[in-house]
Amino acid sequence: MKIVEIREKTIPISSPIRNAYIDFSKMTLSLVAVITDVIRDGKPVVGYGFNSNGRYGQGKLMRERFIPRILEADPASLLNADSTNLDPHKVWDCMFTNEKPGGHGERSVAIGTIDMAIWDAVAKIDRKPLLQLLAERYGSGTPDRKVFVYAAGGYYYPGQSHDALKDEMRSYIDRGYTVVKKKIGGASLDEDLRRIDSILSVLGDGQKLAVDANGRFDLDTAVKYAKALSQYDLFWYEEAGDPLDFELQATLRNYYDKPMATGENLFSMQDARNLIRYGGMRADRDWLQFDCALSYGLVEYLRTLDMLHQHGWSRTRCIPHGGHQMSLNIAAGLGLGGNESYPDLFQPFGGFPDGVKVDNGYITMPDLAGIGFEGKSNLYSEMQALSA
Numbered sequence: 457m458k459i460v461e462i463r464e465k466t467i468p469i470s471s472p473i474r475n476a477y478i479d480f481s482k483m484t485l486s487l488v489a490v491i492t493d494v495i496r497d498g499k500p501v502v503g504y505g506f507n508s509n510g511r512y513g514q515g516k517l518m519r520e521r522f523i524p525r526i527l528e529a530d531p532a533s534l535l536n537a538d539s540t541n542l543d544p545h546k547v548w549d550c551m552f553t554n555e556k557p558g559g560h561g562e563r564s565v566a567i568g569t570i571d572m573a574i575w576d577a578v579a580k581i582d583r584k585p586l587l588q589l590l591a592e593r594y595g596s597g598t599p600d601r602k603v604f605v606y607a608a609g610g611y612y613y614p615g616q617s618h619d620a621l622k623d624e625m626r627s628y629i630d631r632g633y634t635v636v637k638k639k640i641g642g643a644s645l646d647e648d649l650r651r652i653d654s655i656l657s658v659l660g661d662g663q664k665l666a667v668d669a670n671g672r673f674d675l676d677t678a679v680k681y682a683k684a685l686s687q688y689d690l691f692w693y694e695e696a697g698d699p700l701d702f703e704l705q706a707t708l709r710n711y712y713d714k715p716m717a718t719g720e721n722l723f724s725m726q727d728a729r730n731l732i733r734y735g736g737m738r739a740d741r742d743w744l745q746f747d748c749a750l751s752y753g754l755v756e757y758l759r760t761l762d763m764l765h766q767h768g769w770s771r772t773r774c775i776p777h778g779g780h781q782m783s784l785n786i787a788a789g790l791g792l793g794g795n796e797s798y799p800d801l802f803q804p805f806g807g808f809p810d811g812v813k814v815d816n817g818y819i820t821m822p823d824l825a826g827i828g829f830e831g832k833s834n835l836y837s838e839m840q841a842l843s844a
């Protein structure tokens with residue numbers, strides 16, 4: 457068997473929202489189709505992948521380096537031991553040929569997106585949901601299909617009133633979520649506190665609210681926010697400072713004893729390890745948000761999970777960024793603490809298969825082959841358009 461073609465299309469996921477660092481008016485992503493020569497029900501098996509919001513489409517890198525490397529490799533060199541399926545680790549090694557270490561950035565997004573499509577194809581060829589395959593190969597053997605999800609929103613919209621913000625948060629609770637997230641750092645501290653007070657008038661409990669500064673703050677500002685936020689007993693205080701400023705993160709714990717979260721902008725096992733080594737993160741309360749779709753894919757994420765284990769961290773402290781079904785499969789298959797979800801944003805790429813409802817903060821993953829994209833009709837029609 458072999459991969460016959462890999463296609464990429466860059467698609468807009470733009471909206472008029474902003475966080476403390478960027479606006480999403482020109483945001484795009486890469487959608488990838490890996491077409492194999494394995495025939496099921498009269499059609500070739502196709503694996504699909506896409507990168508999560510925040511890092512734009514990566515078609516150029518894919519077309520220049522990663523797709524040609526895969527297609528020029530001896531097909532047998534990409535297969536598992538009994539040549540019945542692709543081996544994602546071998547495909548990964550092939551993509552990374554002649555790439556220097558360090559400097560993990562856009563390249564990690566390009567590889568991560570193709571890696572997602574490879575895993576989708578592998579699970580489909582095995583006729584299994586990816587979560588099942590992962591539980592058997594790298595987990596306890598049995599997936600836990602019930603996954604905690606929280607609703608990410610609370611962006612800064614032009615002219616949004618506090619009432620509109622309250623309505624947005626109420627609508628997440630009405631849809632079954634128990635934890636919602638809002639952005640901070642895109643307004644003054646006073647205004648952010650007023651926004652939080654408004655939301656808490658709806659939620660009634662700080663534990664139902666996470667806040668995200670998107671790496672905006674210097675140490676002084678991060679500390680000012682930490683002191684002010686301490687009064688609320690929030691679910692978490694996310695990405696206060698620059699993602700690579702481990703000293704800032706380590707210092708912040710002296711001013712904030714409640715849970716913090718970070719890691720969505722760390723794109724390799726080595727960067728994640730530096731956070732664990734030097735960032736002062738606390739394994740008993742803090743949260744890790746590494747997102748495989750931005751950081752070299754699941755092959756690399758497995759290395760990150762090994763690294764966490766060696767450093768005494770439980771997988772249950774991981775709640776990835778990105779809101780995609782790939783991380784839902786990893787969460788269910790490997791026992792992560794949950795996954796992000798954007799109920800109203802970045803559609804049709806985020807979210808769950810059709811008919812899956814959030815119930816008291818959890819979803820239950822259905823029985824679909826591969827990652828399960830075929831179960832989400834608006835997403836699958838984009839995918840079919842690419843592979844047709």
Ligand SMILES: O=C([O-])CC(=O)C(=O)O
Nearest residue numbers: 475510608668670777778
């Ligand atoms: O606004 C963004 O860039 C997304 C983000 O940080 C998150 O979902 O945590």
Ligand SMILES: [Mg+2]
Nearest residue numbers: 668694695720
């Ligand atoms: Mg974030």
